[in-house]
Amino acid sequence: MTTKTVERATKAITVFIADPLSEDGIYPLIHESELNLNIIVDTGLSQEQLIAKIADIDVLLVRSQTTVTREIIEAAKNLKLIGRAGVGVDNIDLTAATEHGIIVVNAPDGNTNSAAEHTIAMITALARYIPQAFNTLKNGVWDRKSYVGVELKNKVLGVIGMGRIGVEVAYRAKGQRMKVIAYDPFLTEERAKELGVTKGTVDEVCIAADFITVHTPLLPETRNLINKERFAIMKDGVRIINCARGGIINEDDLYDAILEKKVAGAALDVFITEPATDHKLLTLSEVIATPHLGASTVEAQESVAVDVSNDIIKFFKTGTVTNPVNMPSISKEKLSQIEPFFGLVEKLGQFLIQLTDETVKGLNISYAGDVANFDVRPLTANAIKGLLSTNHGTHVNNVNARYLAERIGMNINEHKTTTAKGFTNLITVEIKTAHETHTVAGTLLNGLGARIVKVEGFVVDVIPTGNLLYIKNTDKPGAIGRVATKLAEKDINIATMQVGRDMVGGSAVMMLAIDNVVTTEDLHYVAQLENIDEVKAITL
Numbered sequence: 435m436t437t438k439t440v441e442r443a444t445k446a447i448t449v450f451i452a453d454p455l456s457e458d459g460i461y462p463l464i465h466e467s468e469l470n471l472n473i474i475v476d477t478g479l480s481q482e483q484l485i486a487k488i489a490d491i492d493v494l495l496v497r498s499q500t501t502v503t504r505e506i507i508e509a510a511k512n513l514k515l516i517g518r519a520g521v522g523v524d525n526i527d528l529t530a531a532t533e534h535g536i537i538v539v540n541a542p543d544g545n546t547n548s549a550a551e552h553t554i555a556m557i558t559a560l561a562r563y564i565p566q567a568f569n570t571l572k573n574g575v576w577d578r579k580s581y582v583g584v585e586l587k588n589k590v591l592g593v594i595g596m597g598r599i600g601v602e603v604a605y606r607a608k609g610q611r612m613k614v615i616a617y618d619p620f621l622t623e624e625r626a627k628e629l630g631v632t633k634g635t636v637d638e639v640c641i642a643a644d645f646i647t648v649h650t651p652l653l654p655e656t657r658n659l660i661n662k663e664r665f666a667i668m669k670d671g672v673r674i675i676n677c678a679r680g681g682i683i684n685e686d687d688l689y690d691a692i693l694e695k696k697v698a699g700a701a702l703d704v705f706i707t708e709p710a711t712d713h714k715l716l717t718l719s720e721v722i723a724t725p726h727l728g729a730s731t732v733e734a735q736e737s738v739a740v741d742v743s744n745d746i747i748k749f750f751k752t753g754t755v756t757n758p759v760n761m762p763s764i765s766k767e768k769l770s771q772i773e774p775f776f777g778l779v780e781k782l783g784q785f786l787i788q789l790t791d792e793t794v795k796g797l798n799i800s801y802a803g804d805v806a807n808f809d810v811r812p813l814t815a816n817a818i819k820g821l822l823s824t825n826h827g828t829h830v831n832n833v834n835a836r837y838l839a840e841r842i843g844m845n846i847n848e849h850k851t852t853t854a855k856g857f858t859n860l861i862t863v864e865i866k867t868a869h870e871t872h873t874v875a876g877t878l879l880n881g882l883g884a885r886i887v888k889v890e891g892f893v894v895d896v897i898p899t900g901n902l903l904y905i906k907n908t909d910k911p912g913a914i915g916r917v918a919t920k921l922a923e924k925d926i927n928i929a930t931m932q933v934g935r936d937m938v939g940g941s942a943v944m945m946l947a948i949d950n951v952v953t954t955e956d957l958h959y960v961a962q963l964e965n966i967d968e969v970k971a972i973t974l
């Protein structure tokens with residue numbers, strides 16, 4: 435006997451790098467041997483040029499230069515993942531990405547030190563007029579009079595946004611013997627104490643600080659956070675630093691505040707529109723600036739590129755990522771706890787949607803028993819995926835399931851309880867439409883896999899796979915026989931049959947596993963039988 439080896443060519447995964455990334459940082463991609471990666475580096479493209487090139491790409495990798503618009507996302511028909519080698523994702527249309535089921539990942543830790551160090555450099559340069567003095571000297575003028583600065587020691591630094599970078603800036607400022615007052619919605623008194631900073635509101639920070647630095651993302655709530663009204667309550671001669679995002683500080687109001695001498699100086703690394711070469715703030719001698727260099731160090735660039743490259747590889751190998759932006763972040767350990775339930779919840783969703791012809795308005799999902807101890811958000815997403823994929827097709831995935839459901843007005847509730855009515859785990863999903871409510875419950879049986887154990891409140895034991903018939907009937911003698919006979923007449927073979935009832939002579943259900951797909955005509959045929967109330971075909 436001869437053995438023939440059939441080599442199956444894996445389809446190449448095209449990774450398109452649209453902004454300059456560290457070559458050393460992308461070595462995980464370059465040296466990846468199991469995945470068939472096709473890496474294209476093409477930077478500095480206009481929107482139109484990028485749109486023309488990305489129809490078939492699987493992964494788009496960017497920094498802050500490329501704005502990933504809805505048009506780009508829609509033009510990239512195969513796009514599965516957008517990687518941001520850095521923190522801020524305000525240049526990516528997250529709504530469009532989520533809507534299209536595209537996962538967005540970033541690299542939140544890799545440039546923290548560099549951004550914090552740059553901020554401290556900017557504070558020092560601002561306090562001592564280093565760029566202005568250097569410029570004068572370069573022009574041949576030895577001017578010691580115009581550049582009398584201020585010390586940092588004992589000055590108050592106001593930090594708005596105490597995340598990764600804000601905290602690192604606060605640490606370093608304390609090294610300069612500055613006093614730090616900080617605001618962050620998540621900063622507790624205990625944490626502030628631990629960090630050795632005073633906790634204040636945004637206004638309290640503005641009132642108390644000699645230097646104010648912002649370290650928040652650009653969000654609707656943080657846009658124009660520092661504006662005319664806030665400048666008005668600041669100390670005269672306050673100095674402002676923005677190494678986070680253009681727009682957190684209102685640029686027009688800052689310009690006016692500098693002209694009015696309210697603000698003694700500003701250090702800016704970021705602008706609302708970048709590149710910002712022709713900006714009115716740059717005409718002011720009180721303003722020093724860098725062209726978005728906060729993360730531009732060898733170390734940060736290598737680190738963020740490694741992180742995002744590793745996440746791309748992880749995604750294509752395991753379907754999970756470490757730094758998701760548009761889906762719940764969940765650790766590997768936590769994911770492995772819920773992994774066995776993924777298939778079950780999806781089937782429960784698929785089952786329910788086939789019980790109704792109406793639009794689903796609400797979904798209640800209850801986790802009982804051991805499963806209630808876990809982070810179940812991805813399971814709920816999978817149940818929704820099961821529910822929606824029947825009508826929305828294959829583009830529903832874990833990334834966009836909840837978004838799509840909420841967009842069509844579905845109200846989603848999760849409930850957890852430790853008591854599981856005799857089961858180790860029990861997941862019950864209920865859907866509500868304008869006129870109907872349907873429920874199904876399932877469990878994982880030790881060694882036997884997934885089972886549907888309740889349908890519309892009736893106890894059953896069904897393997898959730900293949901072609902099923904759900905029949906609701908009145909509990910009268912002969913119903914089962916008549917159904918079996920009719921199906922036989924249509925040449926439909928019954929593989930298994932489960933029956934359940936609420937009480938003798940009351941409502942009853944039959945759950946049949948059948949070998950064929952039934953037609954609408956077959957369903958009508960069975961539905962017309964005596965004492966049969968409802969017949970639904972369910973394919974799982």
Ligand SMILES: NC(=O)C1=CN([C@@H]2O[C@H](COP(=O)(O)OP(=O)(O)OC[C@H]3O[C@@H](n4cnc5c(N)ncnc54)[C@H](O)[C@@H]3O)[C@@H](O)[C@H]2O)C=CC1
Nearest residue numbers: 521522549595596597598599618649650651677678728729
């Ligand atoms: N200039 C540059 O090259 C770089 C800029 N950045 C930017 O720096 C900023 C901070 O980055 P990270 O510290 O890594 O992010 P992070 O996510 O660790 O921290 C952001 C903090 O802002 C807080 N926050 C959210 N809304 C707020 C509000 N309304 N008021 C006050 N605080 C609020 C959050 O609670 C969080 O603690 C981001 O905008 C990021 O894009 C980051 C790296 C380099």
Ligand SMILES: O=C(O)C(=O)COP(=O)(O)O
Nearest residue numbers: 497498499520521522729
């Ligand atoms: O990580 C961030 O948020 C940054 O602003 C860094 O941007 P960059 O990657 O240097 O274009």
